[in-house]
Amino acid sequence: MGRYAFGVDIGGTTVKLGFFDEEGHLLEKWEIPTVTDGEGAAILPDVAESIQAKMREKGIGSDDVAGVGVGAPGAIDSEGLLVGGAVNLGWGVFNVAKVLNGYLDLPVKAANDANAAAFGEMWQGGGKGYSNLVAVTLGTGVGGGIIVGGEILTGAAGAGGEIGHIHIEDDETESCNCGHRGCLEQYASATGIVRLARRRLAKDDKESVLRQGELTAKAVFDALKAGDPVAEEIAEQFGEYLGKGLSVVAAVVNPEIFVIGGGVSKAGDILLKYVEPAFQKYVFGPCKNAKFALATLGNDAGIYGAAGLVLNERMGAGADD
Amino acid sequence: MGRYAFGVDIGGTTVKLGFFDEEGHLLEKWEIPTVTDGEGAAILPDVAESIQAKMREKGIGSDDVAGVGVGAPGAIDSEGLLVGGAVNLGWGVFNVAKVLNGYLDLPVKAANDANAAAFGEMWQGGGKGYSNLVAVTLGTGVGGGIIVGGEILTGAAGAGGEIGHIHIEDDETESCNCGHRGCLEQYASATGIVRLARRRLAKDDKESVLRQGELTAKAVFDALKAGDPVAEEIAEQFGEYLGKGLSVVAAVVNPEIFVIGGGVSKAGDILLKYVEPAFQKYVFGPCKNAKFALATLGNDAGIYGAAGLVLNERMGAGADD
Numbered sequence: 211m212g213r214y215a216f217g218v219d220i221g222g223t224t225v226k227l228g229f230f231d232e233e234g235h236l237l238e239k240w241e242i243p244t245v246t247d248g249e250g251a252a253i254l255p256d257v258a259e260s261i262q263a264k265m266r267e268k269g270i271g272s273d274d275v276a277g278v279g280v281g282a283p284g285a286i287d288s289e290g291l292l293v294g295g296a297v298n299l300g301w302g303v304f305n306v307a308k309v310l311n312g313y314l315d316l317p318v319k320a321a322n323d324a325n326a327a328a329f330g331e332m333w334q335g336g337g338k339g340y341s342n343l344v345a346v347t348l349g350t351g352v353g354g355g356i357i358v359g360g361e362i363l364t365g366a367a368g369a370g371g372e373i374g375h376i377h378i379e380d381d382e383t384e385s386c387n388c389g390h391r392g393c394l395e396q397y398a399s400a401t402g403i404v405r406l407a408r409r410r411l412a413k414d415d416k417e418s419v420l421r422q423g424e425l426t427a428k429a430v431f432d433a434l435k436a437g438d439p440v441a442e443e444i445a446e447q448f449g450e451y452l453g454k455g456l457s458v459v460a461a462v463v464n465p466e467i468f469v470i471g472g473g474v475s476k477a478g479d480i481l482l483k484y485v486e487p488a489f490q491k492y493v494f495g496p497c498k499n500a501k502f503a504l505a506t507l508g509n510d511a512g513i514y515g516a517a518g519l520v521l522n523e524r525m526g527a528g529a530d531d
Numbered sequence: 532m533g534r535y536a537f538g539v540d541i542g543g544t545t546v547k548l549g550f551f552d553e554e555g556h557l558l559e560k561w562e563i564p565t566v567t568d569g570e571g572a573a574i575l576p577d578v579a580e581s582i583q584a585k586m587r588e589k590g591i592g593s594d595d596v597a598g599v600g601v602g603a604p605g606a607i608d609s610e611g612l613l614v615g616g617a618v619n620l621g622w623g624v625f626n627v628a629k630v631l632n633g634y635l636d637l638p639v640k641a642a643n644d645a646n647a648a649a650f651g652e653m654w655q656g657g658g659k660g661y662s663n664l665v666a667v668t669l670g671t672g673v674g675g676g677i678i679v680g681g682e683i684l685t686g687a688a689g690a691g692g693e694i695g696h697i698h699i700e701d702d703e704t705e706s707c708n709c710g711h712r713g714c715l716e717q718y719a720s721a722t723g724i725v726r727l728a729r730r731r732l733a734k735d736d737k738e739s740v741l742r743q744g745e746l747t748a749k750a751v752f753d754a755l756k757a758g759d760p761v762a763e764e765i766a767e768q769f770g771e772y773l774g775k776g777l778s779v780v781a782a783v784v785n786p787e788i789f790v791i792g793g794g795v796s797k798a799g800d801i802l803l804k805y806v807e808p809a810f811q812k813y814v815f816g817p818c819k820n821a822k823f824a825l826a827t828l829g830n831d832a833g834i835y836g837a838a839g840l841v842l843n844e845r846m847g848a849g850a851d852d
Contacts, residue, residue, distance in 0.1 A: 285817055288680065294817060342687045356783070358686075359609065363679055365785020366663045367817055375815035376779040380701070388815055458697040462677070462783045464686020494696035494709055496606055496615060496688055 212275040214268075216261050217330075217517030219323060220244065220282040222298040225257060228513035229264055232276065232521055234334050238264075239513060250300035258313035277317035279516030281326030282306055285368030290320040293368045319519040323512050325362045325371060327471070328355025330515030333522060335507040336469040344465045345505065346373065346456070348474035351387065352395040352402075356463055360522070363463070374399070378455050397451035400427040400474050407444050416440055431477035445484045453488025460489070460497040471505025479504065533596040535589075537582050538651075538838030540644060541565065541603040543619040546578060549834035550585055553597065553842055555655050559585075560834060571621035579634035598638035600837030602647030603627055606689030611641040614689045640840040644833050646683045646692060648792070649676025651836025654843060656828040657790040665786045666826065667694065667777070669795035672708065673716040673723075677784055681843070684784070695720070699776050718772035721748040721795050728765050737761055752798035766805045774809025781810070781818040792826025800825065 214237075217228040222244060229238040242260050245252045261278060265271070284296035290307025307320040321329065328337075328345030337343040341360040347353035352374030356363040363370040374395035375388050382392040384405070396402050407420060407430050418440035419433045433441035456468055475481060482502045490498060507514050535558075538549040543565060550559040563581050566573040582599060586592070605617035611628025628641040642650065649658075649666030658664040662681040668674035673695030677684040684691040695716035696709050703713035705726070717723050728741060728751050739761035740754045754762035777789055796802060803823045811819060828835050 358679060358684055359682075361680075363684075363784060365679075365818070366787040367785055367820065369785040369815070369817035370783070372782045372785070372815050372817065376782045377775055377813045390813060390815075393815075454698055458779055459783055461693045461697045462691070462780055463684060464688060464690040464693070466687040492698045492711060494690065494693050494711075494714075496690035496693065497686070499688065 212273060212277070214270060214274055215276045215517045215520045216264075216278045217513035217515070218257055218261075218278060218280045219326065219512030219516060220253060220257070220280065220299065221323075222246070222283070225253070225260075226509070226513050227257070227260055227264075228510065228517060229268075230514075230517040230521070234514070234518065234521060236510065236514065239510065244299065246298070246300045248300070249302065253299060253301075254306070254310050255313055258310065261314060272315050275316050277319065277520030278310065278314060279326070279519035280306055280310060280318065280320045281323035281512045281516045282320065283323050286320050286322045286325075286364070287368040288364045290318070291368075317520060319516075321362055321364070321516070321519060322355070322368055324353040325355040325364065326515035326519065327507075327511035328357055328371070328469075328515065329362055329518050329522075330507055330511040330513070331469045331471065331505050332357050332360075333518035334514050335511060336471070336503040336505045337467050340466045342464070342466045343469060344371070344373070344456070344459055344463065344467075345469045345471060347472035348398055348400065348470065349472040350400055352399045353472070354459075356465070358463060373455065373459055376455055376458060378451055378458075394451065394455040398448060398455065398474075402451075403427040403430055403444065403448055403474065406447050410440060410444050410447070427474050428476070431480065434477075435480060449484025450488045453485045453490075454492045456485070457489050457492035457494070457497075460500050461494045464497050465500055467501040467503060469503050469505050471508075471511065475504055533594060533598075535591060535595055536597045536838045536841045537585075537599045538834035538836070539578055539582075539599060539601045540647065540833030540837060541574060541578070541601065541620065542644075543567070543604070546574070546581075547830070547834050548578070548581060548585075549831065549838060550589075551835075551838040551842070555835070555839065555842060557831065557835065560831065565620065567619070567621045569621070570623065571617075574620060574622075575627070575631050576634055579631065582635060593636050596637055598640065598841030599631065599635060600647065600840035601627055601631060601639065601641045602644035602833045602837045603641065604644050607641050607643045607646075607685070608687075608689040609685045611639070612689075613641075638841060640837075642683055642685070642837070642840060643676070643689055645674040646676040646685065647836035647840065648828075648832035649678055649692070649790075649836065650683055650839050650843075651828055651832040651834070652790045652792065652826050653678050653681075654839035655835050656832060657792070657824040657826045658788050661787045663785070663787045664790060665692070665694070665777070665780055665784065665788075666790045666792060668793035669719055669721065669791065670793040671721055673720045674793070675780075677786070679784065694776065694780055697776055697779060699772055699779075715772065715776040719769060719776065719795075723772075724748040724751055724765065724769055724795065727768050731761060731765050731768070748795050749797070752801065755798075756801060770805025771809045774806045774811075775813045777806070778810050778813035778815070778818075781821050782815045785818050786821055788822040788824060790824050790826050792829075792832065796825055
């Protein structure tokens with residue numbers, strides 16, 4: 211068992227890498243470009259080379275490294291298989307853990323990037339100390355990662371925790387990216403908040419700072435903090451949808467804590483003020499003690515979680531040889 | 532490791548007991564009354580006595596028995612603790628596994644009865660061969676049990692899988708037993724189906740056999756099988772609610788299969804004909820391959836699952852000493 215681990219978070223434009231000690235401290239982090247040409251065939255060799263270079267730089271050998279964890283966009287099952295490929299990397303279906311293990315003589319574990327980020331928040335972030343956790347990422351879309359008993363809930367096809375696509379509104383007329391209508395993502399993502407704002411502003415002529423400048427989720431929360439009453443109505447609607455959606459998640463997996471991250475969560479604690487009351491309004495009694503916290507690792511959640519996959523014995527996905 | 536196991540399913544009026552071999556064959560089953568007087572203090576001693584009597588009858592000792600599994604109504608966490616007591620047994624908060632282990636010199640594991648039944652259907656019933664499963668019980672209420680990676684998802688407070696209380700309808704005016712309005716249970720339980728039928732019949736005067744006799748869920752499905760068009764409308768509404776609700780569950784835990792049991796499921800395959808299309812209409816793409824099956828163990832699911840808890844090494848709840 212080595213004293214170090216690497217965490218890798220593969221995104222569409224850059225790959226983030228982190229070098230961790232066995233207690234989970236991030237000792238160093240860096241990035242390399244994601245080369246998606248040629249069906250992304252260079253991505254994992256580039257990752258392997260970057261890790262080997264870092265090992266040489268640090269003067270450490272294979273015996274010093276517990277392993278490498280990788281998070282990538284796309285559904286990855288508990289064996290490390292990228293079930294449906296990853297369009298924005300150019301990747302088809304293959305076993306990410308096994309291939310990287312083939313380039314590196316180190317144990318490798320792989321997970322979906324949102325699931326890895328959830329694991330990171332449990333291990334060293336806003337959910338530290340909990341082992342039953344739901345991480346909610348409010349960005350362009352709504353992502354999620356579920357940890358049950360200290361392990362990622364990957365599901366049958368690696369699509370566990372896709373809470374952005376739970377049906378929450380019967381009367382929606384616009385389509386979600388997934389093709390359905392009325393998904394949670396249509397109201398609780400940054401894009402969704404803009405949709406709610408746009409609709410509210412079109413309803414009447416009530417004065418609001420939101421009528422000037424670009425309409426963004428950040429603008430809505432800034433206006434809310436400045437006491438804008440229209441922004442408050444929009445925040446209440448957002449909170450109603452997200453709180454209702456998370457009440458459904460709570461009845462299914464009964465988590466100890468929800469950890470809210472992603473760009474929208476930069477609004478801070480004020481966001482929880484609108485989500486928690488709505489959650490309490492809908493949640494099944496025995497599940498009502500779920501706590502709410504903000505994510506603390508930001509963009510590093512993915513590398514933390516990936517490293518955590520190999521340092522935390524409770525997680526078992528990947529190629530161990 | 533013994534060659535036998537006992538499965539116990541504690542209900543409000545009777546306790547069901549089963550004697551199993553290590554391959555999971557039910558060798559014998561019997562019942563004893565549930566004595567709820569005096570805060571149900573006699574229940575576990577009665578269970579212990581009944582098991583010891585059976586062991587004497589069979590001429591087997593402690594070494595021959597792998598253990599005893601117990602399912603009981605109420606939220607039971609992964610340690611065997613009855614988190615919120617069990618009102619209809621007269622029980623307060625205590626560790627069911629540890630107390631029964633104190634009466635019997637055998638390993639004991641405990642789980643919520645719906646979760647135990649789900650485990651039974653996975654182990655020897657309609658979900659055999661799958662390890663990511665959601666069991667749905669359509670009875671007076673709607674219960675659920677979720678199996679992830681071969682283990683019961685108990686959740687933080689033993690309330691995992693309470694899918695009857697996911698919010699599914701914003702416009703409901705009647706209250707659910709849980710105090711909220713618009714829970715899945717209000718439309719997909721036997722009582723819920725009667726509610727849908729009552730409302731449909733009140734809407735107009737369209738002819739239907741359901742206007743005679745007692746209005747029950749069974750009557751609705753019998754009328755459906757006889758080609759009654761009003762019954763078909765009701766079945767479509769039921770299927771729409773249940774399919775929509777299960778699509779939400781699928782986005783959260785991404786199961787391989789839904790196993791539908793409980794009294795309402797006695798209607799047979801025709802029930803799935805109304806649920807699956809609605810499920811497909813709402814489900815997030817990557818989760819759409821979930822299969823549907825009917826439960827096969829009936830009222831024995833609980834004793835199967837309880838015995839399975841001790842025979843199946845993957846489940847870890849309870850007192851092992």
